[in-house]
Amino acid sequence: MDTPFIYGKLASKNNFTNRSKEISQLITNFNSGINTILISPRRWGKSSLVTHAANQASQSKPELRFCFIDLFNIRTEEDFYQILAQEVIQSTSNKIDGMVDLIKKFLGNFIPKISFNPTLESSLTLGLDWKELKNNPDDILNLAEKIAEKKNLKFVICIDEFQNMSTFENPLAFQQKLRSHWQKHQSTSYCLFGSKRHMLLDVFSNSSMPFYKFGDILFLQKITEENWIPFIIQRFSDTGKSIAASEAIQITKIADCHPYYVQQLAQQVWLRTEVKCNEKTVEQAFENLIDQLSLLFQTKTDELIETQINLLEAIIDGEVQLSSQRVLTQYRLGTSANSLKARKSLINKEIIDIEKKNIVFLDPMYKHWLSKTYFKH
Numbered sequence: 001m002d003t004p005f006i007y008g009k010l011a012s013k014n015n016f017t018n019r020s021k022e023i024s025q026l027i028t029n030f031n032s033g034i035n036t037i038l039i040s041p042r043r044w045g046k047s048s049l050v051t052h053a054a055n056q057a058s059q060s061k062p063e064l065r066f067c068f069i070d071l072f073n074i075r076t077e078e079d080f081y082q083i084l085a086q087e088v089i090q091s092t093s094n095k096i097d098g099m100v101d102l103i104k105k106f107l108g109n110f111i112p113k114i115s116f117n118p119t120l121e122s123s124l125t126l127g128l129d130w131k132e133l134k135n136n137p138d139d140i141l142n143l144a145e146k147i148a149e150k151k152n153l154k155f156v157i158c159i160d161e162f163q164n165m166s167t168f169e170n171p172l173a174f175q176q177k178l179r180s181h182w183q184k185h186q187s188t189s190y191c192l193f194g195s196k197r198h199m200l201l202d203v204f205s206n207s208s209m210p211f212y213k214f215g216d217i218l219f220l221q222k223i224t225e226e227n228w229i230p231f232i233i234q235r236f237s238d239t240g241k242s243i244a245a246s247e248a249i250q251i252t253k254i255a256d257c258h259p260y261y262v263q264q265l266a267q268q269v270w271l272r273t274e275v276k277c278n279e280k281t282v283e284q285a286f287e288n289l290i291d292q293l294s295l296l297f298q299t300k301t302d303e304l305i306e307t308q309i310n311l312l313e314a315i316i317d318g319e320v321q322l323s324s325q326r327v328l329t330q331y332r333l334g335t336s337a338n339s340l341k342a343r344k345s346l347i348n349k350e351i352i353d354i355e356k357k358n359i360v361f362l363d364p365m366y367k368h369w370l371s372k373t374y375f376k377h
């Protein structure tokens with residue numbers, strides 16, 4: 001039997017829940033050509049949301065064409081241009097003849113080497129002349145817009161893990177290049193998303209940066225408990241098992257509504273449930289999950305310096321005045337400057353974050369592991 005919960009893959013169809021407000025906002029932006037910047041911590045559902053909204057939007061408007069680019073595996077500007085060109089061509093035509101025509105018409109300057117592999121999902125590979133391209137990337141940066149004008153289409157270029165372009169050789173010059181072309185586009189819009197909030201905010205809300213005020217900035221939230229409960233109950237009953245609301249709540253509470261962990265814990269609970277889930281099943285599944293993750297968490301903790309670990313302990317114990325003399329002494333944090341520095345490093349490492357002036361852990365299971373295992377004396 002297929003398991004009813006998924007994690008580590010995009011949530012789609014039956015696995016996708018709620019987000020109706022965000023979906024309609026994204027679709028409105030796609031249809032009206034408004035650029036969108038979507039930010040959330042890791043594993044909260046950005047990629048799933050954009051893919052879901054794009055599928056819905058293109059079903060009702062066939063002239064909308066979506067290109068998906070994941071910067072996760074793209075290390076250089078050259079690779080970026082190549083993938084951008086491939087994606088734009090492939091989203092315009094799914095026939096080989098059609099693609100060749102487009103390449104001749106719109107990329108003639110580069111005389112790229114073209115190869116097709118129909119067995120792969122991304123079947124087209126363009127070998128572009130990098131020397132030519134480096135001096136003159138305009139044709140590629142404007143490719144979608146030019147095709148859109150000629151063929152009466154609208155493109156939405158979705159770029160995942162956008163913060164990764166900071167690893168390119170000259171990120172600022174690259175951003176300037178992109179912005180100077182993209183801001184002129186009428187029929188192409190951009191949906192840029194990623195997880196490094198501080199880095200992305202610097203790119204999009206710092207007035208000295210090229211992408212300042214480029215589009216709507218959306219901060220994706222976690223999925224609420226009210227939405228998780230019926231989802232979990234439904235997924236159990238779809239597969240001939242049952243879970244009461246109280247246990248579904250127990251799952252969302254432990255996982256702190258974190259989308260990935262709710263699905264992962266629910267899956268562990270489902271596997272342990274023969275017919276009807278009970279409180280004990282959830283507890284056992286939780287313990288097992290923490291065990292599974294402990295090696296990973298141990299490694300993560302080993303990479304921290306002592307002050308950072310001490311600060312985590314103070315936070316776990318519920319301390320809020322992290323620079324007060326008592327806390328500095330009790331938790332061996334050194335000076336208040338040391339404490340502040342450690343706090344900043346933990347934020348940069350995306351272990352903690354500040355939410356409405358409170359310190360929160362971004363990974364709820366890491367928090368559980370620290371308090372249940374690591375700091376348990």
Ligand SMILES: Nc1ncnc2c1ncn2[C@@H]1O[C@H](COP(=O)(O)OP(=O)(O)OP(=O)(O)O)[C@@H](O)[C@H]1O
Nearest residue numbers: 007008009011017042043044045046047048259260
């Ligand atoms: N709308 C949703 N309904 C149900 N589960 C979801 C939803 N969105 C996300 N999830 C769960 O969260 C997991 C992570 O989702 P996704 O990969 O879309 O997040 P992300 O923010 O793009 O993560 P990353 O920062 O790692 O790229 C999914 O595998 C799924 O288990």
Ligand SMILES: [Mg+2]
Nearest residue numbers: 046047048160
């Ligand atoms: Mg993602």
